[in-house]
Amino acid sequence: xxxxLLRDLRxxxxxxxxxxxxxxxxxxxxxxxxxxxxxxxxILARIxxxxxxxxxxxxxxxxxxxxxxxxxxxxxxxxxxxxxLPLEGVALAKALAHWLxxxxxxxxxxxxxxxxxxxxxxxxxxLVLTLALGTPALSVIGxxxxxxxxGLRRGGLLLSLLVLPLYVPxxxxxxxxxxxxxxxxxxxxxxxxxxxxxxxxLALLPFAAGAVLRINLR
Amino acid sequence: MTGRTGLxxxxxxxxxxxxxxxxxxxxxxxxxxxxxxxxxxGAGKTTLLxxxxxLAPPFAGRVEAPPESVxxxxxxxxxxxxxxxxxxxxxxxxxxxxxxxxAILDDFDLRSLRDRPAGTLSAGQSRRLGLARLGVIxxxxxxxxxxxxxxxxxxxxxxxxxxxxxxxAAGGIAVxxxxxxxxxxxxxxxxxxxxxxxxxxxxxxxxxxxx
Amino acid sequence: MSIWEYANPKKFIATTTPVIPWAFxxxxxxxxxxxxWGFFLTPExxxxxxxxxxxxxxxxxxxxxxxxxxxxxxxxxxxxxxxxHVSALAAKAAAPVGLTMTLIALFTGAxxxxxxxGTWWAWDPRLTSFLxxxxxxxxxxxxxxxxxxxxxxADLTSVLCLVGSVFAILSRYAVNFWNxxxxxxxxxxxxxxxxxxxxxxxxxxxxxxxxxxxxxALVLMRTGTEIRVRRLRALxxxxxRAVA
Numbered sequence: 067x068x069x070x071l072l073r074d075l076r077x078x079x080x081x082x083x084x085x086x087x088x089x090x091x092x093x094x095x096x097x098x099x100x101x102x103x104x105x106x107x108x109i110l111a112r113i114x115x116x117x118x119x120x121x122x123x124x125x126x127x128x129x130x131x132x133x134x135x136x137x138x139x140x141x142x143x144x145x146x147x148x149x150x151l152p153l154e155g156v157a158l159a160k161a162l163a164h165w166l167x168x169x170x171x172x173x174x175x176x177x178x179x180x181x182x183x184x185x186x187x188x189x190x191x192x193l194v195l196t197l198a199l200g201t202p203a204l205s206v207i208g209x210x211x212x213x214x215x216x217g218l219r220r221g222g223l224l225l226s227l228l229v230l231p232l233y234v235p236x237x238x239x240x241x242x243x244x245x246x247x248x249x250x251x252x253x254x255x256x257x258x259x260x261x262x263x264x265x266x267x268l269a270l271l272p273f274a275a276g277a278v279l280r281i282n283l284r
Numbered sequence: 285m286t287g288r289t290g291l292x293x294x295x296x297x298x299x300x301x302x303x304x305x306x307x308x309x310x311x312x313x314x315x316x317x318x319x320x321x322x323x324x325x326g327a328g329k330t331t332l333l334x335x336x337x338x339l340a341p342p343f344a345g346r347v348e349a350p351p352e353s354v355x356x357x358x359x360x361x362x363x364x365x366x367x368x369x370x371x372x373x374x375x376x377x378x379x380x381x382x383x384x385x386x387a388i389l390d391d392f393d394l395r396s397l398r399d400r401p402a403g404t405l406s407a408g409q410s411r412r413l414g415l416a417r418l419g420v421i422x423x424x425x426x427x428x429x430x431x432x433x434x435x436x437x438x439x440x441x442x443x444x445x446x447x448x449x450x451x452x453a454a455g456g457i458a459v460x461x462x463x464x465x466x467x468x469x470x471x472x473x474x475x476x477x478x479x480x481x482x483x484x485x486x487x488x489x490x491x492x493x494x495x
Numbered sequence: 496m497s498i499w500e501y502a503n504p505k506k507f508i509a510t511t512t513p514v515i516p517w518a519f520x521x522x523x524x525x526x527x528x529x530x531x532w533g534f535f536l537t538p539e540x541x542x543x544x545x546x547x548x549x550x551x552x553x554x555x556x557x558x559x560x561x562x563x564x565x566x567x568x569x570x571x572x573x574x575x576x577x578x579x580h581v582s583a584l585a586a587k588a589a590a591p592v593g594l595t596m597t598l599i600a601l602f603t604g605a606x607x608x609x610x611x612x613g614t615w616w617a618w619d620p621r622l623t624s625f626l627x628x629x630x631x632x633x634x635x636x637x638x639x640x641x642x643x644x645x646x647x648x649a650d651l652t653s654v655l656c657l658v659g660s661v662f663a664i665l666s667r668y669a670v671n672f673w674n675x676x677x678x679x680x681x682x683x684x685x686x687x688x689x690x691x692x693x694x695x696x697x698x699x700x701x702x703x704x705x706x707x708x709x710x711x712a713l714v715l716m717r718t719g720t721e722i723r724v725r726r727l728r729a730l731x732x733x734x735x736r737a738v739a
Contacts, residue, residue: 069378073367080366141360145417148337148355149379210658214651218641227637228655231630232662238669256672263665274658281650284340302646303732490646491729493580494504494722 067151067159074163084132088125088168089175095121096179107184114183115193115244122172122197123237126204127229129168131222133160133212134279143216147283154276161202161209161272169201185248192247196260200240203264206271207232213275216282236263289350290314291336291425291457296345297480298328298335302490304343304480305331311473315424315455318447318468323475329461330358332475333427336459343489355380355423359430361414365403369394369413372402373420380421391446392416393439407434415443419450425457432464444468502579504722511715518712525705533698549607551699555706557600560628563593563710567635568660571653581718583649584725586656587639588717592710594632601625620670627666631659645725 078085099117100110137143146156176197177190185193211229215221243256290313297307305328313319321329334340336347337356363372369389377384389395392412397405402413411434418426432440444466447458460466501507533551570586573579604622605615616622638655642648 069375072378073364073375076371077364077366137362139360140362140364141358142362142364144334144337144339144356144358145362145376145421146379147339148423149421150352150381151379214638214655215641220641224637224641228634231627231634231666232659234627235662235665235669238666238673242673259669259672271658274654278651278654281647281654284334284647301644303736490580491725491732494726494729495733 067155070146070151070156070159071163074160075166078163078167084129085167086171088128089171091128092121092125092172092175093179095124096182099183111184111186111189114180114185115189115248116241117183118176118180118193119197119200119237119241119244122176122201123204123233125172126164126168126201126208127226129164130208130212130229131215131225133164133209134216135212135221138216144283147279152276153279153283154272157209157213157275157279158206158268158272160212161206161275164209165202165205169197169205173197173201188250189244189248192244192253196240196244196247196257199257199260199264200236203236203260203267204233206264206267206275207236210271210275210278213279213282216279236260239263289353289424289455291354291459292348293336294346294348296332296335296347297343298331298340299343299489300328300331304489306475306478307344307480309345309478313457313459315457316452318452318458318460318470320466320468320470320472321459321461321475322463322472323461327475327479329475330429333429333459333461336425337427349425353423354425354427355418355421356427357414357418357429357431359433361410362417363402363410363413366401368399368401369405370398372413373416376417377420377422380423382420382422384420388416388419391419391442391450393442408436408439411435412439412442415446419446424455426451426459428458428460428462430462431460432462432466440464440466499577499579502577502581504581504726507581508719508722511719515712515715515719518708518715522705522708522712525701525708527705529698529701529705532701533695537694537698546607546610547695549603550695551702553600553603553607554699555703556596556603557625558703559706559710560593560596560600560625563589563596564628564631564660564663566714567593567656571656574649575653575657580649580725581722583653584721585714585718586652587649588721589710589714590632590636590639592713592717594629594636596706596710597625597629597632601629618674620667620674623670623674624667627670628663631663635659645728 096118099113099121103109103113134143137146147153151159173194176193180190180193208225208229211225211232214228215225218224239256239260243253243260246253246256292312294310296309297304298309299305309332311319321332323329331340333356335342336349337354338347339356364375367375370384370386373388374384386395386398389398392415394409394412394416397409397413402410405413411432415431418428432443435443447466448468451458501510530551534548537548539545539547567586567589570582570589574583574586601622604625608617608622609615635652635655638652639648642651
């Protein structure tokens with residue numbers, strides 16, 4: 067599993083790996099928001115945490131379809147499948163690599179980008195905390211979607227259609243916790259629910275992803 | 285005779301898209317032996333190899349092989365353009381839990397290329413790298429689907445040498461679907477006689493319930 | 496005699512074909528009768544005025560929208576465990592019906608909400624949940640359409656249905672938490688203290704029975720169609736092989 071994880075990380079940061087694309091996308095979306103809703107800083111500060119969450123979610127979506135598709139196209143997937151690493155482990159390694167190259171950088175970038183949306187003091191901490199807790203769930207759910215659509219033509223578009231509804235609970239609890247925290251309200255419940263979704267997804271979805279990979283490799 | 289280390293197939297039938305393509309296959313390959321699969325396109329060579337590899341379930345019959353001993357390689361190379369030759373090979377060795385032995389670079393004439401990104405290799409060099417993968421994963425039973433596509437004559441001979449002198453000599457097994465003579469004096473299995481009867485096949489596959 | 500006998504496609508078609516017209520007929524009688532009873536023979540409610548009468552379409556369609564997904568979940572499980580083709584095809588056949596029911600529930604909800612809440616759409620938990628349910632239906636149908644091999648499609652959509660069910664329930668709770676909402680609570684449960692007035696209760700039951708029959712008829716008919724499509728494909732492949 068370490069071998070696969072390290073290879074995927076290395077591939078992501080090498081030329082043409084697409085590392086940074088989702089970060090750039092995140093930046094551009096955040097820059098575009100004030101053009102759409104107007105420059106009033108009070109409004110931006112209020113919608114800021116939610117906007118940052120939605121933008122981060124969309125940014126994680128960008129790199130999902132490459133997860134298995136590249137290994138499928140160049141014929142590496144069957145040889146990975148016969149390796150001692152079970153496909154569940156393959157899915158977990160892929161999800162981890164995706165989080166390290168997408169979710170983690172997005173979490174770290176969210177705070178500086180928050181300045182653009184005029185976030186107030188406590189909002190920064192809550193935003194980074196909720197993204198750190200929530201983005202792993204986004205990566206695992208996305209990996210399941212990618213495993214489901216590997217080998218399909220137009221898989222990328224279908225992937226978004228399948229994954230976005232699955233993202234709803236994570237988004238709601240994540241953005242809700244960030245918003246409540248920013249406004250100084252009690253945010254423990256959504257935070258716990260968010261952690262629960264992440265823990266549950268991490269524990270169970272690799273098995274679902276492994277099962278659909280096995281079906282797709284038949 | 286083959287004991288617990290060989291590959292043994294009994295009464296095997298394999299299906300593609302829910303329809304049997306080959307039936308009644310029984311053979312055994314002992315350690316140190318290779319088996320060449322012959323048959324026209326669409327005969328079911330790839331399907332058979334995938335079933336032997338455990339990627340697809342057998343339609344009927346049994347495949348016996350020691351656990352964690354098989355590897356399946358399609359005719360695609362499965363190498364990453366952004367990684368160097370050594371990095372590619374080291375990944376496959378690591379994934380299969382093996383140490384990386386640089387001697388494989390000599391076997392496939394890759395030593396001078398070892399630090400080149402795989403993306404800069406020619407088609408033939410890429411193929412050699414793709415085949416060298418099979419040398420570093422340490423699996424005893426190699427299931428190879430058209431391994432010599434786009435290799436020149438010298439490289440085919442080099443691959444055959446490796447297969448004979450390194451893999452088979454060390455007690456390995458290979459089942460190879462190929463049109464190109466490799467110069468191995470291995471038994472050839474013609475799949476033609478095992479082709480599933482189209483009329484009977486329809487009444488066994490997943491379509492059968494609807495007919 | 497086991498229930499699994501009906502998992503044989505031929506047996507399924509032979510058994511259900513005569514049932515379908517009766518189901519459609521029963522559905523027509525119940526829905527038309529229930530609606531006529533509800534529209535013309537019940538008083539207007541104090542609070543709601545005549546707009547209350549959309550309940551006779553809204554509640555049954557909303558119930559069927561959820562029950563259709565539940566049926567797909569059961570059918571998917573049966574396919575994954577027992578590998579009965581009819582089961583997978585029934586799940587496939589139910590999805591567009593469920594989506595349509597979801598859309599009807601959303602539309603009638605909007606029409607009802609306009610005079611009651613003064614807006615066509617509010618991000619009320621129930622409305623939002625139905626919108627999300629509609630998205631799940633869309634994804635499920637799209638996955639069926641995208642995969643060429645029918646058995647592979649059945650396997651993958653079944654897993655999606657299982658995972659989707661968990662996330663649909665999670666979404667329901669998340670949405671509830673997110674916004675407490677305007678929508679009244681369920682007024683149709685058997686033990687609710689504050690139940691819907693009796694005058695509406697009976698025609699509503701008739702309408703629900705009609706929608707259940709309609710769903711049954713549509714799913715049986717669509718499953719039959721799917722079976723025939725598969726049969727056609729099987730025959731074509733047989734003919735191809737005979738030539739080859």
